[in-house]
Amino acid sequence: MSxxxxxxxxxxxxxxxxxxTETDEKNTLPTKEVIEQEKSG
Known part of the structure; x- marks a missing residue:
């Protein structure tokens, strides 16, 4: 075999x-602002 x-x-x-087909991104990544909000909240 090779x-x-x-x-x-x-x-x-x-x-x-x-x-x-047209791709539709359903699972977008959170922005930096959203990450900061969740860290402080």
């Missing part, structure tokens, strides 16, 4: 078959 993984499927992948 040390390198078989990536032939990846290199032959057809990107045009993928559907375009």
């Amino acid at each position: 040390d390198k993984p078989d990536i032939s499927e990846v290199t032959n992948f057809d990107r045009t078959k993928l559907k375009k």
